[in-house]
Each structure stands twice: as structure tokens, then as C-alpha cells.
Amino acid sequence: MSKSSQSSPLSLYKACPQGLGTNGSHACDAATCGSPFQLPSDRQLITHPSKPCKCEQGFGGANCNICQGSTSCQDVRNRSSISGPFTDQLVCHQQPEAVTTTYIDCNVNQKTISAVFPGDIKLTVSKVVLSDNFTETGLASWPSQAGTLLSQLWLDGEEQFYCQASECRQSNSSQAVSTKGSGLGASDYSCRNLECYCIPGTDMCGQGVFDLSPVINHLNGSFSLKCDFFDPATAAGDSACSMNGGELLKTTFGDSGIPLQNCTFGSCLGQNELEIFYANQSVESGPNLNSHLSRAIVGGLVAIGLLIASIFTAILLGIIFHRRATRTEESLARGALGLRWDDLSYRLPEKMPGHRRGKLAKRNILESVSGKLEPGSMVAILGPSGAGKSTLLDILAGRNKSGRISGYISLLHRDAQDHQVTVDDVSKIMAYVDQDDHLPPYSTVREALHFAAKLGLPEAVGSRDRQEEINQVLERLDLLPVAEKMIGDDQTRGISGGEKRRVSIGMALVQRPSILLADEPLSGLDSRTALRVVSSLRDRTRYGSSRWSPASIILTVHQPSSEIFLAFDKVILLAEGQKMFEGKPTDAFLWCASQGHPCPENRSVAEHMVNMAFQPGLFKPSSVREDLVESIVVPSPRQQEEMEEEKALETEVMMARKSCADKVRGPKSKTSTWNQVVTLTERIFKTNARDYSSLLFHILGSVIVGFFIGGCFFRVKTTISGFQNRVGSMFFIFTLSSFSALSAATGLHKERRRMIRERADGFYHPMAWLISHLMFDLLLLRAVPAITLTSIVYWMVGLRSSARAFFEFLIIAVIFNIDMAAYNMILAALFEDLSLAILLSVLGILLNLGFGGFLLNLSNIPGAIHWVQYLCPMKFALEAAASIQLHGLMIQDKVSGLNISISVSAFAPSLFGFKENAYYNDLIVLSLAFLLPFILVLTFTVIWRLKEVR
Numbered sequence: 001m002s003k004s005s006q007s008s009p010l011s012l013y014k015a016c017p018q019g020l021g022t023n024g025s026h027a028c029d030a031a032t033c034g035s036p037f038q039l040p041s042d043r044q045l046i047t048h049p050s051k052p053c054k055c056e057q058g059f060g061g062a063n064c065n066i067c068q069g070s071t072s073c074q075d076v077r078n079r080s081s082i083s084g085p086f087t088d089q090l091v092c093h094q095q096p097e098a099v100t101t102t103y104i105d106c107n108v109n110q111k112t113i114s115a116v117f118p119g120d121i122k123l124t125v126s127k128v129v130l131s132d133n134f135t136e137t138g139l140a141s142w143p144s145q146a147g148t149l150l151s152q153l154w155l156d157g158e159e160q161f162y163c164q165a166s167e168c169r170q171s172n173s174s175q176a177v178s179t180k181g182s183g184l185g186a187s188d189y190s191c192r193n194l195e196c197y198c199i200p201g202t203d204m205c206g207q208g209v210f211d212l213s214p215v216i217n218h219l220n221g222s223f224s225l226k227c228d229f230f231d232p233a234t235a236a237g238d239s240a241c242s243m244n245g246g247e248l249l250k251t252t253f254g255d256s257g258i259p260l261q262n263c264t265f266g267s268c269l270g271q272n273e274l275e276i277f278y279a280n281q282s283v284e285s286g287p288n289l290n291s292h293l294s295r296a297i298v299g300g301l302v303a304i305g306l307l308i309a310s311i312f313t314a315i316l317l318g319i320i321f322h323r324r325a326t327r328t329e330e331s332l333a334r335g336a337l338g339l340r341w342d343d344l345s346y347r348l349p350e351k352m353p354g355h356r357r358g359k360l361a362k363r364n365i366l367e368s369v370s371g372k373l374e375p376g377s378m379v380a381i382l383g384p385s386g387a388g389k390s391t392l393l394d395i396l397a398g399r400n401k402s403g404r405i406s407g408y409i410s411l412l413h414r415d416a417q418d419h420q421v422t423v424d425d426v427s428k429i430m431a432y433v434d435q436d437d438h439l440p441p442y443s444t445v446r447e448a449l450h451f452a453a454k455l456g457l458p459e460a461v462g463s464r465d466r467q468e469e470i471n472q473v474l475e476r477l478d479l480l481p482v483a484e485k486m487i488g489d490d491q492t493r494g495i496s497g498g499e500k501r502r503v504s505i506g507m508a509l510v511q512r513p514s515i516l517l518a519d520e521p522l523s524g525l526d527s528r529t530a531l532r533v534v535s536s537l538r539d540r541t542r543y544g545s546s547r548w549s550p551a552s553i554i555l556t557v558h559q560p561s562s563e564i565f566l567a568f569d570k571v572i573l574l575a576e577g578q579k580m581f582e583g584k585p586t587d588a589f590l591w592c593a594s595q596g597h598p599c600p601e602n603r604s605v606a607e608h609m610v611n612m613a614f615q616p617g618l619f620k621p622s623s624v625r626e627d628l629v630e631s632i633v634v635p636s637p638r639q640q641e642e643m644e645e646e647k648a649l650e651t652e653v654m655m656a657r658k659s660c661a662d663k664v665r666g667p668k669s670k671t672s673t674w675n676q677v678v679t680l681t682e683r684i685f686k687t688n689a690r691d692y693s694s695l696l697f698h699i700l701g702s703v704i705v706g707f708f709i710g711g712c713f714f715r716v717k718t719t720i721s722g723f724q725n726r727v728g729s730m731f732f733i734f735t736l737s738s739f740s741a742l743s744a745a746t747g748l749h750k751e752r753r754r755m756i757r758e759r760a761d762g763f764y765h766p767m768a769w770l771i772s773h774l775m776f777d778l779l780l781l782r783a784v785p786a787i788t789l790t791s792i793v794y795w796m797v798g799l800r801s802s803a804r805a806f807f808e809f810l811i812i813a814v815i816f817n818i819d820m821a822a823y824n825m826i827l828a829a830l831f832e833d834l835s836l837a838i839l840l841s842v843l844g845i846l847l848n849l850g851f852g853g854f855l856l857n858l859s860n861i862p863g864a865i866h867w868v869q870y871l872c873p874m875k876f877a878l879e880a881a882a883s884i885q886l887h888g889l890m891i892q893d894k895v896s897g898l899n900i901s902i903s904v905s906a907f908a909p910s911l912f913g914f915k916e917n918a919y920y921n922d923l924i925v926l927s928l929a930f931l932l933p934f935i936l937v938l939t940f941t942v943i944w945r946l947k948e949v950r
């Protein structure tokens with residue numbers, strides 16, 4: 001007879017459960033014979049392992065709890081003539097899945113345990129899903145508690161320790177524990193509150209070589225038992241289970257837990273009870289998708305859903321605004337506009353010679369210059385080099401200047417009814433031709449004009465009208481023969497310098513500006529072409545249409561031919577930042593004479609004027625503006641009247657000194673953001689399809705390097721050296737990603753100058769440029785190569801083969817690559833000097849390599865610099881990868897002749913300092929603590945730094 005009075009430290013063992021009794025001085029320390037049809041207290045104890053008693057016929061297992069054979073339960077009940085109003089035939093349910101209570105017996109097959117404790121190690125389990133109503137079955141009642149698990153470990157028939165767990169939930173899993181599993185899946189039983197009691201004096205708890213009591217008695221946390229379903233047809237007595245959980249168990253034996261083999265299951269049940277259970281189960285386990293969805297997939301789906309929703313919303317809003325813009329006809333036809341500037345001065349701070357502390361003096365570049373560009377006229381600014389021509393033009397065009405501007409600029413309207421242009425519209429009505437050409441090298445001439453027309457013309461202009469405009473400009477500027485030729489740059493030979501100049505002019509003309517400002521548009525052109533360009537500009541000032549107003553043009557020239565000189569409506573001569581003359585070209589002769597330097601007959605007057613301007617001392621002391629010009633160009637009473645009228649129509653639209661906010665924002669773009677993004681994206685993809693070297697290098701490079709790394713770490717084993725190679729291969733992937741992300745800095749730097757110029761031209765907002773740049777760079781130069789590299793290395797190295805592990809790793813690899821690229825882009829946007837950006841980027845890579853966790857143990861970093869690791873995306877990427885790849889990985893090797901089998905989880909945290917199960921945490925850090933702030937900082941840097949300051 002068994003004693004069950006001895007008290008146990010575990011609450012569920014206060015009264016011993018079925019199959020256990022008390023033999024010595026410790027509660028529930030011995031197995032019993034018989035069967036569960038007998039009361040636990042009535043069952044005979046096995047007093048010594050060498051003297052086993054018999055199980056009731058039809059029952060077996062370490063403590064005779066397991067029914068064997070389909071009729072065994074009914075037979076015992078019949079034999080023992082247990083009384084009761086039984087309505088149900090009993091069956092032996094030989095599955096791990098419990099209807100109420102089921103018993104499980106397994107052999108423990110764990111190399112480390114077996115090496116330390118040689119012998120026959122068995123595990124017995126009572127799985128109580130529901131409290132039994134024993135009267136229905138005739139089984140002996142014992143105080144079972146629903147949702148609990150009771151388990152005992154036996155060494156050579158002697159009980160060593162027992163455990164309990166509560167709050168258990170039973171579920172089915174489609175994944176079997178063993179590879180040769182029946183294919184029926186497994187029954188999972190997950191519990192909490194694990195507690196164990198090591199029976200003092202047993203081999204494992206004090207008597208043997210190792211005393212496991214401190215470990216066993218401190219087991220805690222969650223716990224699960226997963227067992228393959230038993231297939232009566234094929235796998236009799238050969239089901240496998242695995243026991244997981246409890247921080248200590250996990251650390252010692254890994255994710256797959258303690259392997260259990262030759263498991264048998266058994267519980268006596270009523271036939272009806274079993275049928276009802278399966279009937280209910282099939283209803284409950286209908287198509288419940290969620291149960292199959294892992295946290296990663298659900299999280300991923302939500303994130304993708306949100307991303308798609310926000311992209312969709314942005315696209316929708318973009319289309320709505322674009323549509324609205326295409327219907328707005330009002331901005332197309334406006335009367336001719338002109339400019340008037342008064343008292344314009346421009347001062348630059350300059351270091352004073354002889355002042356060691358760098359005291360600054362003000363240098364006047366322009367001094368109180370006034371003038372006028374009459375609506376529908378063409379004005380030329382003449383003057384020697386350094387006279388201030390470009391500076392004046394820049395200020396009139398509203399370019400961002402580094403010096404101090406004072407004075408006023410006003411807009412003149414010829415048509416009194418047409419006053420709709422406001423301060424905000426100024427950048428929309430102007431176009432500017434810069435002194436230097438900054439053209440897209442991989443676009444054709446026609447594409448460059450198309451780009452300018454799409455971003456410079458109002459969106460209401462249809463594609464046919466746009467094409468017509470482009471063809472007209474190509475024809476007028478004699479560009480038709482090279483229309484389909486690539487523009488080219490220093491590396492790729494394209495069109496000639498003069499043709500480039502004309503493309504720049506064409507890009508301004510196709511925007512149909514009301515005011516065109518052109519800095520040296522004729523430089524580099526032969527006299528015939530220059531005349532042709534001037535005459536087409538001249539035509540623009542003369543002929544308007546119902547759709548287009550005539551333009552007003554102001555340009556700078558060095559030494560125009562007489563023919564060109566006379567084509568201007570007015571000429572302004574600048575010398576050392578001061579206006580010397582403003583008047584008609586025909587009045588210039590008279591003016592020179594009035595200055596005491598008449599133009600010699602054999603010299604062009606323009607050349608003579610510029611020569612005079614080289615020596616401002618030659619001019620008469622009284623200012624030209626008030627005295628001479630007025631006296632020479634005496635307006636008729638009719639002209640005077642007109643001038644008065646014009647004055648009344650002046651609208652003060654622009655203070656020369658712009659506000660701080662305007663300086664940051666830059667000029668207002670001429671079309672909707674949607675149009676800008678689409679046009680820019682079209683250009684960047686087209687350009688890179690032509691100049692595919694970068695794209696090819698990234699993708700081909702990742703294929704070659706992928707095979708190289710894959711070859712070096714080919715098919716890593718689960719040995720100690722294999723473990724090193726496994727981590728090494730992941731470190732290699734992230735290191736390579738860090739270096740390949742350097743191209744993000746060079747890529748942005750390559751675009752930088754042209755972007756600044758086009759932004760200043762009002763073609764687009766920097767955000768539109770950034771979106772298109774990121775779309776190309778992050779998608780084709782980061783994501784695709786990262787996916788290629790990871791896919792090759794992953795499968796060649798032989799990292800975890802489950803689809804989930806692969807995709808989780810892939811996500812980390814892509815996000816890490818994008819993180820590093822965004823960081824490099826910030827540097828390239830911040831520093832104009834590429835070498836500085838690269839230097840800082842390489843420093844960043846070194847920090848990542850050092851503090852990534854592979855080279856330096858993260859737990860042993862000295863306190864003062866311990867925080868540096870949190871600045872390194874590689875630490876989080878490697879930790880996340882390790883969480884997927886190393887957690888629960890079993891190392892099996894032979895060291896000094898001793899077979900070892902140990903989970904990586906037992907030593908990896910202390911080897912690298914990585915946290916366990918940190919995948920989601922690290923994924924969130926990489927996306928929300930690195931990527932998101934990087935993109936925000938990049939946006940801010942691009943808006944703040946990539947802007948023109950002259």
C-alpha cells in the first residue's frame with residue numbers, strides 16, 4: 001500500500017497523484033503498481049527499483065498509468081466489477097491530446113544528461129486538461145486540477161525529481177516534433193508557473209557526481225510539452241515529444257528543449273465522450289486563420305497594410321491636386337510684366353587685411369542701383385568682368401544671396417486689368433538661365449526640354465501643346481539636328497558647349513516665362529548663332545498670343561556685335577557695382593561723347609562702353625542716372641504720360657531682402673508635388689537605365705560576393721567551428737552591406753549640384769526630389785542587392801531552413817542596408833566635400849564593426865563607452881539575426897574525447913552580450929529608432945542644406 005500523507009513542497013502533490021506514493025521520508029517519491037482504476041492511496045508501492053511489482057493487465061509505463069490496447073480499460077473495469085451506472089463503453093485513447101486527463105511515458109534522450117547520469121532515464125507526465133468526473137468511467141478519483149501538468153523524472157526506476165505547472169492550454173500544431181513524425185502534427189501543452197522539487201538523496205539530487213538540486217529547485221517560468229500524434233498504423237510506440245521552457249531549461253538545453261523518445265500515451269475514456277470531443281474539435285478548429293499566423297506575419301501584415309494605406313492616400317491626394325492643377329486655366333494668360341528696381345545695394349562681409357582676429361568689413365558689390373525692365377522689352381546689362389552684372393541678375397531673379405541686400409524690386413503690369421500676380425507667384429512667372437550649364441548628362445536634348453516644360457509650364461497645358469512648344473524652341477534655337485542626342489558630361493561625350501548653352505536657354509524658354517533673366521546666354525556661341533538666339537529672344541518679347549503673354553527679357557552680355565547691340569530695347573552699363581548708363585542703344589554714342597570719350601568710328605559702341613567702364617574714373621563725377629540719361633533721353637509729353645500710368649500700375653511684389661523662412665523654403669515650385677515626383681522618377685529611372693553601371697555593379701557585385709561568402713562558409717555544421725562560421729557569415733553579410741551603402745553618399749553627391757540648381761529654378765520642391773531619389777536608391781540599389789546577397793549566402797551557408805526564419809533574416813538585412821544608406825545620404829547632404837562625408841561614413845562603419853557585438857563583447861565594454869553600442873545599427877541587426885539563427889541551436893561536438901551536446905543559448909549571450917529573443921525588439925529599434933529618424937533628418941538636411949546660396 002502506498003503512503004500519501006507525507007507533505008510535499010509542491011501544492012499539487014499534497015495528495016500524491018495517480019501512479020505515485022510515498023515510500024521514504026519524502027512525499028510522492030515512489031512509483032506504484034496496479035492501474036488508475038485503483039485509488040492512489042490503495043496502489044501498491046514499488047519499494048525498490050530492483051523489485052518491481054506488476055501493473056494490472058492492459059496497463060504499463062513507469063508507474064502503470066498507461067492503458068495499452070483498445071479494450072484494456074473496459075477489460076479492467078469488467079474484471080474488477082467496479083460498480084456504477086455506466087452508460088458508456090470504455091476505450092483506451094492512445095494520443096497525447098487529453099480529453100480530460102492523459103498519461104504520458106517517455107525515454108529521455110539528452111546526450112549531456114546521459115553523459116553525466118548514465119542509466120535508463122524516463123519521464124512520466126499526467127496532463128490534466130479538465131477535472132475528471134470519475135463516476136462516468138469508474139477510474140479512481142484523485143484531486144486533479146484542470147489546466148495542470150504533473151511530471152516525474154526517473155533514473156533506473158528511481159524517482160529523482162517531480163514538477164508541476166499550471167494555467168496550461170492545449171492546442172494542436174501542424175508541425176511535428178520529429179522529422180520522422182507521423183505527419184499528423186503534434187499536440188502542444190503550454191503552461192506557466194513551473195515548479196520542481198528535487199528529492200534529496202537521489203542520484204541527481206545530492207547523491208551522484210552532480211547535484212542538480214539548485215537547478216531543479218529553481219526551475220520556473222513557462223513550460224510546454226509538445227508530442228507528435230500517435231499513428232496506430234505505422235508508429236506504434238515510437239512517438240516523440242519535446243519538453244521546453246523555464247529560463248533555466250531553455251538556457252541549458254536550447255529552444256528544442258529536452259528530446260523525449262519512445263513516448264506512449266494512454267487514458268481511459270467513454271466511447272461517446274471521445275466522439276463528442278472530436279466532433280466539437282472539428283467545429284472549433286474550422287478555418288481559423290489566426291491560429292496559423294505567427295506574430296511576425298500578423299505584425300508584418302499590419303505594417304504592410306499601414307504602409308500601403310499611407311502610400312495609397314498620398315497617391316490619391318497627389319492625383320487630386322494634380323487634377324485640380326490641370327484644370328486651373330487662370331494662370332496661363334497674363335499681360336506683359338516688367339521689373340523696376342530702386343536703390344539696390346549688395347554688400348558682402350570681407351576680411352580686413354592686417355586684422356588678426358579676422359575683423360570683417362563690408363564690401364559693396366552693388367551700390368544703389370536703380371533701373372527698369374519695361375513690360376515686353378529686352379534689356380542688356382553690359383560691363384566688364386566683376387562689374388556686378390550677375391549679382392544684379394541674381395537679386396532680380398530672387399536667388400538666395402549670402403550677402404546683405406537692400407532696396408526694392410517691384411513688378412510692373414502693362415495691362416491694368418491684370419493684377420493677379422502676387423508675391424507667391426513671382427518665382428512661377430520667371431525663368432533663369434545661369435552662367436554655367438547644369439544639364440542632366442544622360443538625357444537627350446528633347447528630354448531635357450520636356451523635363452523643363454513639364455515642371456515649368458502650368459499643368460493645365462496639355463501634352464500636345466507642350467510638345468508643340470518644345471518643337472518650336474528646338475527649331476528656333478537650331479537644336480533640331482541634336483534633339484535626340486544625349487547631352488553628355490566630362491565622362492561621356494555628348495553635344496558641344498554651344499549646344500549646351502542653347503539647351504539651357506531652351507529649358508528657360510519652354511517654360512513660357514513672363515520675365516526671363518539670362519546670365520551670359522551668348523557666351524560660347526559663334527556670331528551667327530548668337531544673333532539667331534537674340535532674334536528668337538526678341539520675338540518672345542514682341543509676340544504674345546491668346547494663350548501666352550509676351551516676355552520681358554533681361555540678359556547680361558560681355559561684348560555684343562553691333563547687330564546684336566542694336567537689337568536690345570535698352571542697355572544698362574555697370575562699372576564697379578554702379579550704374580553708369582541706362583538708355584537706348586542708339587543713345588549710347590551721344591552718351592559716350594557727353595562723357596568726353598566719343599566712340600571711334602572703327603570700334604563698336606558696346607566695346608567702347610565696356611572699355612570705358614574699366615576705368616570708372618573717366619566718368620564725370622555727377623551721377624549718370626539723374627543728370628545725363630534724363631537729359632539725353634528726354635521723354636515726350638506722351639511718353640511722360642505713359643510712364644505715369646505705368647507707375648500707377650506697379651505692384652510691390654518683392655522686397656529685395658527675403659525673410660528667413662523664404663531662405664529655407666526656397667522658391668515656390670511651379671507645378672503640383674505629384675507632377676514633380678512623377679517627372680523626377682521618370683527621369684531617374686530612365687537615366688539609370690542608360691547609365692546602368694551603378695545598378696549593374698550593385699546587383700552583380702552582390703551575386704559575386706554572395707557566392708564568395710557562401711563558398712567560404714558553405715554548409716556550416718552544428719559543431720563548435722560551425723557555430724563560429726555561422727555567426728561569421730552573418731557578420732560578413734552586415735559588414736558588406738555597410739560598405740556597399742557608401743555608394744548612397746556618392747550617389748547623392750553626384751546629383752547634389754544639379755538638384756540645387758533645379759530647385760533654385762523652381763522646378764521642384766526638395767521633398768519631391770527626395771522621394772524620387774529614395775524610391776530609386778532604396779529600392780534598386782539597397783533592397784534588391786540586399787535580397788540577392790542574403791538569399792545566396794543564406795542558403796549556401798545553410799542557416800535555418802524554415803521560410804519564417806529566412807524572411808525574418810531578410811527583413812533585417814534589408815532594413816539594416818537602408819539604415820546605413822540613409823545615414824550616408826545624410827552625410828552627403830550635410831557636407832559638400834564628398835571626402836569628408838566618406839571619412840565620417842567609414843568612421844561610422846568602424847564603430848558598427850567594433851560595437852556590433854561580433855568583435856567586442858557587448859557586456860564587457862567599459863562603462864564610459866558602453867552606450868556607444870546603442871548608436872550602432874549593426875548591434876541590433878546582428879542581435880536580431882542571432883535571435884533567429886542561434887536561439888535553441890544545439891551544438892554537438894567531441895571535445896577531448898567527450899561528446900558534448902549543448903544549446904547555443906547556454907553560452908551565446910555571454911559570448912557576445914546579445915539579448916535572447918530580441919528579434920522584434922531589434923526590428924522595432926532598426927525601423928523606428930534608426931530608419932525613421934534617419935529619414936526625418938535626411939529630409940530636414942536636404943531642405944536645409946541642398947539649397948543655393950550665391
Ligand SMILES: Nc1ncnc2c1ncn2[C@@H]1O[C@H](COP(=O)(O)OP(=O)(O)OP(=O)(O)O)[C@@H](O)[C@H]1O
Nearest residue numbers: 348365383384385386387388389390391392402950
Ligand atoms: N558670394 C560672393 N563671395 C565673394 N565675392 C563675390 C560673391 N558674389 C559676388 N562676388 C564678387 O562680386 C563681384 C561681382 O561679381 P559678378 O559675378 O556679379 O560679376 P560679373 O559682372 O557678372 O562678372 P563676369 O562677367 O565675369 O561674370 C566680383 O568681384 C565677385 O568676386
